[in-house]
Amino acid sequence: MTAAQRPPAEPGGREARGDLDPIPGQLTLPGMPPFADDGNGQPMLPGLDDLGDPAGAGDRELAAVAAELAALDSGGARMGAAIRGALDMLLDGQHTGRYRWDQLHKTEKTHAGTLVEIALARALRLADGTALDYTIAGADVDCKFSHKLGGWMIPPEADGKLLLLVQASDEDGTWSAGLLRAAECNLRPAGNRDLKRSLNDRGRAAVRWLHARAPLAENALIRLPRPDVAAVFALPSGQQRVNELFRRAQRIRVSRTVVATVARQDDYMKRVRDGGGARGQLRAEGIVIFGDYAGDQLLASALGLPRPGPGEFVSARLTRRPGGPGSGAERSFARFIRLDGADWLLASPADAAEPAPVLPR
Secondary structure (H helix, E strand, O other), rough: OOOOOOOOOOOOOOOOOOOOOOOOOOOOOOOEEEEEEEEOOOOOOOOOOOOOOOOOOHHHHHHHHHHHHHHOOOOOOHHHHHHHHHHHHOHHHHHEEEEEEEEHHHHHHHHHHHHHHHHHHHHHHHHEOOOOOEEEEEEEEEEEEEOOOOOOOOOOOOOOOOOOOOOOOOOOOOEEEEEEOOOOOHEEEOOOOOOOOOOOOOHHHHHHHEEEEEEEEOHHHOOHHHHHHHHOOOOOHHHHHHHHHHHHOOEEEEEEEHHHHHOOOOOOHHHHOOOOHHHHHHHHHHHEEOOOHHHHHHHHEEEEEEEOOOOOOEEEEEEEEOOOOOOOOOOOOOOOOOEEEEEEEEOOOOOOOOOOOOOOO
């Protein structure tokens, strides 16, 4: 998704935020004309009349690289998955229990750029560069990652070269990627011992965004309130922690990585399955766990829940659909599914717990 704002929230999904700040220094959105005098008295913003070509439209090499990346991954799904995987690898939740960027050591954060660079090369099958990271459309391209938008540091060997600028944040739930020429006019003076430089206002305005604030596959532990996360991790066994995760993280997507982070065991997937796992143990409480099976996906969608993708789960407590006089019209017309010869809908807090049906396999 290339929109500069998040989409509206789906049922159980992230809340839409209509007050996101614009990308720092961004003058125009891709595909929109720059601010300029159109002959009707509309002047360019004061102080920006010398920026000329803010999105690099006159840079043929940059345009060719942008076209090649669009052809390789038009919707950004492969890039987004690669970035998500690199962040998960860095956190290594299965062995460390970490799930937030601020839990990383400084040296680990520095290593994030290398992991993202490698992950993108593999996902898009990019050739090695001559002097920089990649060769794309015949051009040398350097990949730079930052957790904060605008925080990229450009080394001297990239001066005058093309940059693939990548940013991702679990806290914001978004990722971005854009192209920029590391021209002298786009960079601040050297600010550290390595002679690396950050972008100036003109450079930030000149980024040609391929994907701006696209949704990052969510980390359920970031979405949950801190007290809920603390309650999950306070339990002594991996099975208890996974059970509590699916009790508290209902109606949102929970990835295998999150399950591994909570279980902290080699056989973490066993903690979800029937036959002793969370699916069997939580059924008595009315909680079902939909997975990435095609049938589960259809059932989840029919209830208005987020559709679990590959390696994802969505839990929800169900109750039998009321019927007959006085059952309540608002419940009678709610979304429901038929399982085990009965109709089931999403339970409200007021509904008493009853054993949930078994999902068909």
